[in-house]
Amino acid sequence: MADQPSTEPTAADRSSTTDAAAEPRSPGERARRAVEAAWRIEWPRLVAGLTRLVGDIATAEELAQDALVAALEQWPRDGVPPNPGGWLMLTAKHRAVDRIRRDANFARKLELLGREVLTAEQPSGEPEPTIADDLLRMIFTACHPVLSPPARAALTLRMVGGLTTAEIARAYLVPESTVAQRIVRAKRTIAAKRVPYEVPEGAELTSRLDSVLEVIYLIFNEGYTATAGERWVRTELCEDALRLARILAGLLPDEPEVHGLAALIELQASRSTARSDSDGGLVLLPDQDRSRWNRLYIQRGFTALARAHTVNRTRDREPGRYALQAAIAAVHAMAVTGEDTDWRRIAGLYAILAQRFPSPVVELNRAVAVAMVHGPAAGLELVDAIAETGALDDYHLLHAVRGDLLARLGRGDEARAAFHRAAELTANETEHKLLLDRAEHPDTPR
Structure with missing residues (x-):
């Protein structure tokens, strides 16, 4: 997935805060x-950790x-544990x-698991090697070539990202039932083919890398702009995507796209704290206070x-x-203010991206950049061609971008209809509210 259009509503702070009245009383x-x-x-x-122990995702x-x-039984009675x-x-x-003791098929695992249980009760304080990271093992297992690319992505988003099937369906713009079937079939295939739960080496690792990179970026995208719920x-x-990207960069120092993905995630994540105002309202990219961007990232x-x-x-x-x-993200990061952004360079980079890796979403992003360089009419022409x-049709940002460009051209009624359509298509409550506000006030500068 390409970087989101710059006209997208950017996010409120993820931290969930509740007022005193909403706090549970008992x-x-x-x-x-x-x-x-x-x-x-x-x-x-x-x-992921349990799969490493028992060797089977379903059992884990x-x-x-x-x-x-x-x-659910013990915490209300005994209190929430420190960890x-x-x-x-x-x-x-x-x-x-307990299961191993009852099941002869798992008997050979008992000694190893018993040692790990004792270790967990009395931790040594020594961190596990990076290569043994359970989430990384799970990603490479889920991205095994015996699975189709859509199944790899769906399974990894479910098992590593913790996304629901509905969230994955929205990320891929496919029916929820399709995603559910992919996940079930993928688990069965992994079990039937006895896919090892490990990080591969050599040529096999390289062959599975593209899928892994795609999945990590999809996880980041779902975290950065949540598809549903109250939180944006x-x-x-x-954090999982950042950590996994950094792990991969250390593991594969000579793979340029690993570093490309790490760079992209670091640069996009740097904007997180500036994406909302003091009241929790969304702040669009051109309007963000860039002094709040994370300079370390x-x-x-x-x-x-x-x-x-x-x-x-x-x-x-x-x-x-x-x-x-x-x-492209680096061009944004180099601009001191939104007005200083080199949109011509961004439009040129999107043109290269669209030529080498064509997709409707990339073309939509290019249309936003073209509009910033040549005006909203030029951008709208490209957006209408996509439409x-x-x-x-079911991608809300297409209609949101179109509404923004129509509003800038003074075509308020058409802009209002486009924003209403965008609001209908999003399942995120914060975004839905903002899009409805744009529909009510299409002529208000943004």
């Missing part, structure tokens, strides 16, 4: 809320569910031991992008998909 209700929060945050790591999910049930994620993992491991940003997904992004360019030159390669998008193909 200890039991607070405990149940804590269980829900821990489950949402820890579920991907929990299942069952054990994780057992731990969830135990938490909810660790409690869930340890409980699930004990359930695994899901920080835990952004920007520096990391520049460093990763330079590394990608160096490796590409060494190998006499053209920049890849992610390196080109990172270059005529029908490829993005």
